[in-house]
Amino acid sequence: MAAVPGLASNTMPPLDAGARLKQRRARVLRERAIEGVLFLAALVSVFTTIGIVYVLVKESVLFFTHVSLWDFLTDTQWTPLFDDAHFGIMVLLSGTITSSLMALSIAIPLGTIIAIYLSEFAPFSVREVAKPFLELLGGVPTIVYGYFALLFVTPILQWFYPALPGFNILSAGIVMGIMIIPYVSSISEDAMRAVPMALREGSYAMGATRFQTATRVVVPAAFSGIASAYILGISRAVGETMILAVAAGMQPSLTFNPLEPAATITAYIVQVALGDLPHGSIGYQTIFAAGLTLMLFTLLFNVAGHFLRKRYREAY
Amino acid sequence: MAYAKNLEEIRALVASHKRWDLVFACVGVLALMIGVLTFVALFADMAIKGVPRLDWDFFTNFPSRRAGQAGILTAWVGSCLVMLTTAFFAVPLGVAAGLYLEEYAPKNWVTDIIEINVTNLAGVPSIVYGLLALGLFVYQFGFGQSILSAGLTLALLILPVVIVATREAIRSIPQGIREGAYALGATQWQVCKDHIVPYSSAGILTGVIIGMARAIGETAPIITIGALTFIAFLPPSPVKAAPPFVSFEWLTSPFTVMPIQMFNWTSRPEAAFLVNAAAAGFVLVLMTLAMNGLAIYIRYRLRKTIKW
Numbered sequence: 157m158a159a160v161p162g163l164a165s166n167t168m169p170p171l172d173a174g175a176r177l178k179q180r181r182a183r184v185l186r187e188r189a190i191e192g193v194l195f196l197a198a199l200v201s202v203f204t205t206i207g208i209v210y211v212l213v214k215e216s217v218l219f220f221t222h223v224s225l226w227d228f229l230t231d232t233q234w235t236p237l238f239d240d241a242h243f244g245i246m247v248l249l250s251g252t253i254t255s256s257l258m259a260l261s262i263a264i265p266l267g268t269i270i271a272i273y274l275s276e277f278a279p280f281s282v283r284e285v286a287k288p289f290l291e292l293l294g295g296v297p298t299i300v301y302g303y304f305a306l307l308f309v310t311p312i313l314q315w316f317y318p319a320l321p322g323f324n325i326l327s328a329g330i331v332m333g334i335m336i337i338p339y340v341s342s343i344s345e346d347a348m349r350a351v352p353m354a355l356r357e358g359s360y361a362m363g364a365t366r367f368q369t370a371t372r373v374v375v376p377a378a379f380s381g382i383a384s385a386y387i388l389g390i391s392r393a394v395g396e397t398m399i400l401a402v403a404a405g406m407q408p409s410l411t412f413n414p415l416e417p418a419a420t421i422t423a424y425i426v427q428v429a430l431g432d433l434p435h436g437s438i439g440y441q442t443i444f445a446a447g448l449t450l451m452l453f454t455l456l457f458n459v460a461g462h463f464l465r466k467r468y469r470e471a472y
Numbered sequence: 473m474a475y476a477k478n479l480e481e482i483r484a485l486v487a488s489h490k491r492w493d494l495v496f497a498c499v500g501v502l503a504l505m506i507g508v509l510t511f512v513a514l515f516a517d518m519a520i521k522g523v524p525r526l527d528w529d530f531f532t533n534f535p536s537r538r539a540g541q542a543g544i545l546t547a548w549v550g551s552c553l554v555m556l557t558t559a560f561f562a563v564p565l566g567v568a569a570g571l572y573l574e575e576y577a578p579k580n581w582v583t584d585i586i587e588i589n590v591t592n593l594a595g596v597p598s599i600v601y602g603l604l605a606l607g608l609f610v611y612q613f614g615f616g617q618s619i620l621s622a623g624l625t626l627a628l629l630i631l632p633v634v635i636v637a638t639r640e641a642i643r644s645i646p647q648g649i650r651e652g653a654y655a656l657g658a659t660q661w662q663v664c665k666d667h668i669v670p671y672s673s674a675g676i677l678t679g680v681i682i683g684m685a686r687a688i689g690e691t692a693p694i695i696t697i698g699a700l701t702f703i704a705f706l707p708p709s710p711v712k713a714a715p716p717f718v719s720f721e722w723l724t725s726p727f728t729v730m731p732i733q734m735f736n737w738t739s740r741p742e743a744a745f746l747v748n749a750a751a752a753g754f755v756l757v758l759m760t761l762a763m764n765g766l767a768i769y770i771r772y773r774l775r776k777t778i779k780w
Contacts, residue, residue, distance in 0.1 A: 183659060190661045191576050197568030198479040198577070201589040201635070204628050208600060211607030266503045273500025288667055288768045293511050295682070295764040297689025299731040300753045303738050304514045307746065332621070334510050347725020367492045386596060397692035398731075402738055422599050422692065429602070429696045432565075435611055443696075459596060 169233075212451060215444030219449045221300065222438055228445070234408040234419075236442045238430075247448055248410045251325070251418035256393035256402055258329025258414050259336055263389050266333075267340025268382070274341070275348040275369040287342070294338035302402030305331035310403065323405030323417035332399050347381020348374050380465040387461030391454050397422035421446045518757060522750030530751060535703070535733065539744030544752055546703045547733035550619070551688060553707060553722055554729055557623020558687050563680055564743065565627070566634025567669070573635070574642040575664055594632040601629045602696025610697050617698040619707060625693050629706040632684030637679020641672035666767075674774050678767045685763035690758060691731040703728045731757050 163170045220228070223243045231244030270290070274283050309327040314320045351374050359369040375382065405417030405426045419427070432437045505759060533543025569590075577583040605625035615621045645668060653663045669676075707725035737749035 165520070187659050187661055191572075193573035194568045194576055197565050198572040198586050199630075200565055200569065201631065202586060204593060204604070205589050207608055208596070208604045212600075213605060214641045214744055244714045246582075266506060269503040270507070273504065277497050277500055285614050289511070290507060290763060291768060292764050293507055294683055295689075296514070297691070297731055297756055297760055299689065299735050299738070300757055301517070303734065303749055303753050304517065306738065308513065308517050308732050331560045334507065337507055347476065351778070365493050367496045368489065370496075377550070387705055388663070391595045395599060397597070398735065401692075406757055422597065425603070426692060426695050429606070429698060432698070444603060444607065447600055451600055454595065454597060458592065 177194070182263050208451070212444055215392055215441050216448045217440035217470045218222060218394040219438070219445040222441075232410050234424075237439050241438070241446075244410075245421075247410045248419060248421045248424055248446060249411055249449070250410050251400075251404070251420040251423070252394060252450075253407070254402060254414055254418065255325045255329045255332065255396075255420055256390065258325060259332035259393040259396070260389060261335025263340050263393070265338035266346060266391065267337045270337065270341040270377065271344035271348060271382075271385075272370050275345045276366060276374060287345075287436065290338040290341060294335070294342075296335070298335065298396065298398040299402065301331050301335050301375060302328075302399040304404035305399055317415075320415060320419055321405075323403065323407075325400075325404050325414040325416065325418055328400050328403040329414060330394050331403070332393060333401070335396075336389045336392050339392055342387045343385035343388060344378070344382045347378040347385070350381065351377045381462045383461060383468065387464075389456055390457050394453055394457070395450065397424060397435045421450045483526050515757065518750050518754040519612055521747055522752075522754040524535035524750035525747050526754070533704055534705075534738075535728075538750055539742060542737075542745075542748055544730065544733055544755070546706060547752070548755075550703070550727035551705055551729045553619050554622045554626065554694075554727065555684060555688060557619060557682070557723065559684060561624060562630050562634055562683065565585050566631050566680075566683075567638050567676060569631070570635045570638025570642060571664055571668065574639050575626065575660070575668060593628075594636070598629055599692040599696060601625055602693030604628070605697045616724060617700070617726060618724045619727045622690060622694050622698050622699060622727065622729070623723075625688060625697060626687040629690065630687050631651065633683035633686065634676070634679050637682070638676050638772050641679070642668055642676025644675070645671050654761055676776075678771045681763050683765040683768070685760045685767070686703055688729075689731055694729055694732060695735070696764050699728055700726055707770040730759075733760045749754070 177387040215430070228243050228245055231242050232246060233242035234244050235242045269429065270286075274286060305327045306323075309331055310320070310322060310324065313324075313327055320326070326403055355377055356369055357375055359373045363373035364372070400420045401423040404420070404423065406419045407417055407422050408424065409416065424446055428439060428443045525651060525698065529541075530543045531548065532545055533541055534545055535547075536542040551588075569586075573583070577586070602625065605621055605628075609615045609621040609624055610617060615624075649667055649671070650663055653667050660664070703726060707722035734749050734756060736750040737745045737752065740746070
């Protein structure tokens with residue numbers, strides 16, 4: 157290649173102007189082609205989103221030709237595979253909301269405390285060990301957490317409260333919360349570490365203690381990042397599947413009591429997928445309607461998070 | 473003496489504020505300990521129940537109705553083949569997309585849309601990918617409930633992880649490297665393939681390993697596309713004795729994977745199967761830990777050794 161200095165160009169015979177022009181044109185063409193290929197690879201993410209929306213909406217539209225939207229939103233029973241079929245998404249939503257609240261009531265306080273501790277209090281060595289460890293905690297497969305909730309946490313809880321059924325939202329929610337801690341803590345911590353040192357120094361110079369600096373200066377300054385961490389935690393909780401499918405039972409019931417078994421949207425999808433439903437049946441369509449509801453839910457939180465971040469964004 | 477009293481008050485105030493520091497430090501350690509202890513309990517519980525079950529037969533036996541003879545042969549072979557398919561699609565696509573976004577993309581609305589999509593896809597619940605695959609890969613494209621469908625699903629699932637890791641690795645390469653290469657007359661693609669990609673390869677590798685560790689433990693999307701929970705045969709071998717020596721029949725074969733095998737055993741009432749579940753879970757946790765540990769180690773080495 158003429159453009160690359162070195163052996164190759166030295167041994168090549170000199171080219172006349174026409175050949176060089178041709179070579180250059182070929183090179184420009186090749187560069188263009190490569191850029192096009194890379195662009196297509198980047199577009200895959202757009203196609204994925206389009207694919208998700210297309211599949212969910214297409215099957216849900218078929219579903220809503222059988223079931224009215226009003227029934228879907230107001231019916232208090234969810235028995236899509238029975239002869240007397242009812243399609244009240246509220247039932248599944250109640251399970252999803254209860255388990256998510258349970259998980260978040262653990263993950264958000266603990267995750268925030270860990271983030272503040274690691275960012276503002278912990279000595280360097282503790283942080284170096286704790287961060288990878290938390291990462292490992294987040295890397296454990298959720299099915300393993302499900303097993304742990306069903307066969308380790310539930311028996312312990314039953315020891316305290318013998319009337320607790322074998323399948324319950326409580327133990328699934330607790331384990332789910334612990335699973336989400338690393339997601340909340342690592343993003344919150346990154347946000348707090350990004351707060352400029354001068355802000356802390358200013359606070360210390362005014363005589364504030366570490367705790368005062370952390371809670372009144374660093375956390376407010378990093379709030380938009382912390383909010384993203386919370387939103388991610390919420391998305392994880394709402395979309396979590398296997399822990400709930402294993403440990404919370406899969407009986408749909410309209411309840412907000414964490415001591416009872418319940419089915420969530422995700423657990424229902426797994427339950428239906430495990431049985432072999434014929435393609436195109438109403439049961440097959442319900443999982444897409446359920447999936448669409450789940451998608452809208454996560455979308456809602458993401459949009460809320462976007463505005464929250466915008467509202468509290470601090471620029472340095 | 474008013475002055476002294478005042479000083480004492482101030483000292484008391486300072487002491488009480490300092491006490492809060494101590495209290496919070498303790499609370500922080502405690503919160504961290506909850507995470508650590510849970511992990512230790514989970515690991516120990518599985519090890520105690522599962523390790524006695526781990527022997528050679530457990531890895532070479534097909535699943536069985538009798539718990540004592542059941543093994544994870546089909547599960548780990550299935551997991552390996554699905555991972556192979558996932559890596560084959562996710563790595564080139566993810567690296568190419570990351571490269572485009574960092575090195576080529578102009579600042580316009582198309583780029584904005586792609587970036588927003590990558591961010592949002594990272595937050596989409598994994599089961600939704602399962603529904604996408606069920607509707608699109610299994611029925612629309614007719615791939616069936618096969619290793620190909622599962623591999624593609626997981627590839628889409630970990631694509632954002634690979635893209636983000638690639639972008640971060642590329643972003644840390646100083647601008648001077650690019651300028652030096654351009655100054656010598658290299659084209660954009662030559663800069664990318666000879667400099668940008670090789671220098672960011674360790675960072676990309678970290679992202680790929682973390683993504684694969686996530687994919688190997690994913691259960692929900694694979695159940696959703698309809699993977700069977702009881703498979704008593706292996707997919708056709710990818711290597712053949714006769715030319716052309718390689719075959720891709722296994723791509724369309726039904727399959728099961730480790731987490732599904734574990735789910736199947738966990739949901740059975742007999743205690744003997746729960747022991748199998750613990751053993752399978754132990755293997756699964758070890759695999760993901762090893763992969764994540766490797767990724768953390770590579771990143772640690774990277775931070776130590778590379779100084780631009």
